[in-house]
Structures are given as C-alpha cells and as structure tokens.
Amino acid sequence: MADSEGAAPKRRVQVINGVPRVYEDYPYWDTEKKQCRHRRTYIGRLDEQGAFIPSKSYLAGQALSAVDVVKSADRRFYGAGYLLDHIGKVTGVEADIAQSFPSMKDQIISLAYFLVQEGESAVYRFPRWMLSHWHRLTHALGSQGISRLFGSITEEAKLDFFRLQAKRRLEREYLAYDTTSISSYSELIKQVKYGHNKDRERLPQINLAMVFGEESGLPVYYRLLPGNISDISTMENMIADAAFLEFAKVKLVWDMGFFSAKNVNALYHAHYKFIGGLHPDTTLACSSVKAVRDGLVHYANYIEADDVYCISTMINWDYAWSMRNGGEERGKRRMYVHVYYPKSRLIATRFSYSQQLQEQAIPRH
Incomplete structure (x- = not known):
C-alpha cells in the first residue's frame, strides 16, 4: 500500500x-x-x-x-575571523579589495582568512575549513570555484589594488623594497632559474621582489623575477615599479648589496634622489676613505647625537647611459659621499692596538 x-x-x-x-x-x-x-x-x-x-x-x-525541534547543532570558530575582519577595516585592505574586486570581495577575503589561519595548508582544504570557521561567504566554494576565482582576477584589477595600497601606506610611513629567493625544482614555472640565494648557494629558484610599509610591514606590491636576477640587477625593475605605482618625489635608500655603477646611472637617468651604502672594498669607498683618513678623527667632525665622526665631500660622478635609439648620454653628475667612523670603533681599535703592544712588547723609541 x-x-x-x-x-x-x-x-x-x-x-x-x-x-x-x-x-x-x-x-x-x-x-x-x-x-x-x-x-x-x-x-x-x-x-x-x-x-x-x-x-x-x-x-x-x-x-x-508547534514546537521547533532542534535537529542539528553547529559550532564555528569566530575569534580569529573577527580579529582579521577588524584588521582589514583599520588598515584599509578591505576597502581597497572592495574597490578593486567588487564582484569577488567576499571570496577573496574569506580565502585570505583561510590562508592566514591555516598557514601552509593547500587551498583545496578550504571547503572543509568553511564548515568550522566563520567567513564572509553564504554558499560553499569548492575547488573548481576557487580555480575560476583565481582565473578571473585580472592584472588590471591587481595593479589597481597595488596603487590604492601604496597611496594609503605613503600617508603614514616610508616604503621599503626588498628581495628574497624561493627555491623550487618545478619544471612548469618558466621563472625558475639557477641563482644564488642569500647564503650564496646555487639553487633553482624564483626571486620575489616586494614593496612594503617600513613600520607596519604590510605589503604594497610584489613582482616575481627569474631566479638568475641578482639584487644589483633588480634596481631597474624597482625604478619601473615606482613609476607604475605613481610615486611622487621618490627618494631611494638601499643597502650596500644594491650598489653598482649601472644602478647609480639608472637612478640619475630617472632623476631619482638616493642614499646608499657601499662595500668597503669598492673603488669609490676606498678612494673616499683615503681622501679624508688623516683629518676624519677631529672634534669638528664629531656628531654627538650619533656618536660618530663624519666628513662629507662632493664629487663628480662619471655618468653614462645607453639610449634605446642607440645613442648614449655622458656627463658629470653631482654626488655627495659621506664617510662615517663610529667613535666606539675608534676606542676599540686603540684598545686592541694597546693590547698588542703589551703582548708583543714592542720597544718604544
């Protein structure tokens, strides 16, 4: 029946x-x-x-x-999600994502929450994570949906987001530029090339260049570079990035690993001001120290606030730049060289020398 x-x-x-x-x-x-x-x-x-x-x-x-019977119970983790939600609002990241990716804002933010909370977990675990954690989505997002989402993110939208973030960070802090290497043995990634990492190990790798807020540490922009590109060679990429991000009145500060004649000429060509360190064994460093060595340790050159001796001199830099049309620019460019000598190092050197005199019992005349 x-x-x-x-x-x-x-x-x-x-x-x-x-x-x-x-x-x-x-x-x-x-x-x-x-x-x-x-x-x-x-x-x-x-x-x-x-x-x-x-x-x-x-x-x-x-x-x-008439009684509503509870058929199932649901438990979710909210704490980390609410914290990340607040951080996104305070830093302006959420607003910039909404402006650059209006139709996929919630998907991108929810995936970001997953990647932050789950560390190195693969993205395919996201649907399972959604069942136990608070997020922005009202429907499930499976592996195919995630693939479609990544495929629909255009370069134009990403670059627009980078510009918004750069403008926001510049209102409160300086921007820093740095590179790091990521080792990979993948044969499917064209940018994987043999190069030297920070430990001077020759490995197949990708170089990641990133611009970020100096104080906040928040990333503003990134660029993937072939693994065989050295720190010195990334300067031209950095100059191109600064132009793209529409920075005004750019002033670059770099460590000694970025110094080369080619990079200095590139900065002069782009009309950017810069301050950079020099390796002690470079020709410019050796000649500059030699020129001021005898008069450097003098009370007139002492900077009390930094506890260092300093002499600044102006030199004429031999500028040369090859143009795209085959021509070449040459001339002299004004450059200031600052030679610093910490007082603590002076004291340590004198003390060490005195000890050597006592140990070796060098006769005095």
Missing part, C-alpha cells in the same frame, strides 16, 4: 451511539487492490451546539507540532 503523501486530510463526522465523533480522513492508494482507500484518525467530538471539542491526544499532537 502506498500513502498519498502530501494530501491534506479532510474532517468527517460520524455519529456513534448518539455522539457526533470527528475524524481526519487520509486517502491513500492500495497497490494490491488497485483502488483508493481511506484511513481515519479520531481527533474529537461535537457538542450539542456543534462546536468542536478536541481529544487529549489531538491536543498533544498539535502542541508538539
């Missing part, structure tokens, strides 16, 4: 022993007899005025149906 599920029951009255009894009639199809039959359920009676008086069992059933 098969019930006619979903059919609304009809109330029927039958007089038994002089009492009008009320039933709910449920029609159903009898598959064996091939005919429609009825099943009745007693629910009450009628009084003398014809008013319905429900039975106790009927009232109990009605009371149960």
Whole structure:
C-alpha cells in the first residue's frame, strides 16, 4: 500500500451511539487492490451546539507540532575571523579589495582568512575549513570555484589594488623594497632559474621582489623575477615599479648589496634622489676613505647625537647611459659621499692596538 503523501486530510463526522465523533480522513492508494482507500484518525467530538471539542491526544499532537525541534547543532570558530575582519577595516585592505574586486570581495577575503589561519595548508582544504570557521561567504566554494576565482582576477584589477595600497601606506610611513629567493625544482614555472640565494648557494629558484610599509610591514606590491636576477640587477625593475605605482618625489635608500655603477646611472637617468651604502672594498669607498683618513678623527667632525665622526665631500660622478635609439648620454653628475667612523670603533681599535703592544712588547723609541 502506498500513502498519498502530501494530501491534506479532510474532517468527517460520524455519529456513534448518539455522539457526533470527528475524524481526519487520509486517502491513500492500495497497490494490491488497485483502488483508493481511506484511513481515519479520531481527533474529537461535537457538542450539542456543534462546536468542536478536541481529544487529549489531538491536543498533544498539535502542541508538539508547534514546537521547533532542534535537529542539528553547529559550532564555528569566530575569534580569529573577527580579529582579521577588524584588521582589514583599520588598515584599509578591505576597502581597497572592495574597490578593486567588487564582484569577488567576499571570496577573496574569506580565502585570505583561510590562508592566514591555516598557514601552509593547500587551498583545496578550504571547503572543509568553511564548515568550522566563520567567513564572509553564504554558499560553499569548492575547488573548481576557487580555480575560476583565481582565473578571473585580472592584472588590471591587481595593479589597481597595488596603487590604492601604496597611496594609503605613503600617508603614514616610508616604503621599503626588498628581495628574497624561493627555491623550487618545478619544471612548469618558466621563472625558475639557477641563482644564488642569500647564503650564496646555487639553487633553482624564483626571486620575489616586494614593496612594503617600513613600520607596519604590510605589503604594497610584489613582482616575481627569474631566479638568475641578482639584487644589483633588480634596481631597474624597482625604478619601473615606482613609476607604475605613481610615486611622487621618490627618494631611494638601499643597502650596500644594491650598489653598482649601472644602478647609480639608472637612478640619475630617472632623476631619482638616493642614499646608499657601499662595500668597503669598492673603488669609490676606498678612494673616499683615503681622501679624508688623516683629518676624519677631529672634534669638528664629531656628531654627538650619533656618536660618530663624519666628513662629507662632493664629487663628480662619471655618468653614462645607453639610449634605446642607440645613442648614449655622458656627463658629470653631482654626488655627495659621506664617510662615517663610529667613535666606539675608534676606542676599540686603540684598545686592541694597546693590547698588542703589551703582548708583543714592542720597544718604544
């Protein structure tokens, strides 16, 4: 027999022993007899005025149906998500994502929350993470959906986001530029090349160049470079990035690893001001120290705030730049060289020399 599920029951009255009894009639199809039959359920009676008086069992059933029964429980982790949500609002990252990726804002932010909280977990675990953590999405996002999302992020939208972030960071802090290497043996990534990492190990790698806030550490922009590009060679890329990010009045500060004649000429060509360190063994460093060595340690050259001796001199830099049309620019460019000598190093050197005199018992004349 098969019930006619979903059919609304009809109330029927039958007089038994002089009492009008009320039933709910449920029609159903009898598959064996091939005919429609009825099943009745007693629910009450009628009084003398014809008013319905429900039975106790009927009232109990009605009371149960009115109660919302909890069929399942759900538990989610909220703390980290709320913290990241607040950070996104305070730093302006959320607003810039919404402006650059308006149709996929919630997907990108939710994926970012997953990557921050799960560390090195693969992205394919994101759907499982969604079941136990708070996020922005109202529907599931599977592996195929994630692939489509990544494929729909255009370079134009990413660059727009970088510009917004750069402008926001420059309002409060200086920007820093640095490179790092990521080792990889993948044969599918074209930018994987043999190069030297910071430990001078020759490995297949990708170089990651990044611009970030000096104080906040928040990234503003990144660029993937072939692994065989050295720190010195990244200067031209950095100059191109600064132009793209629409920086005004750029002043570059670099460590001694970026110094080369080619980089200095590139900065002069781009009309950027710069301050950079020199390796002590470079020709410019050696000649500059030699020129001021005799008069460097003098009270007139002492900077008390930094506890160093300093002499600054102006030199003429031999500028040369090859143009795209085959021509060449040459000339002299003004450059200031600052030679510093920490007082603490002076004291340590003199003390060390005095010890050597005592140990070796060098006769004095």
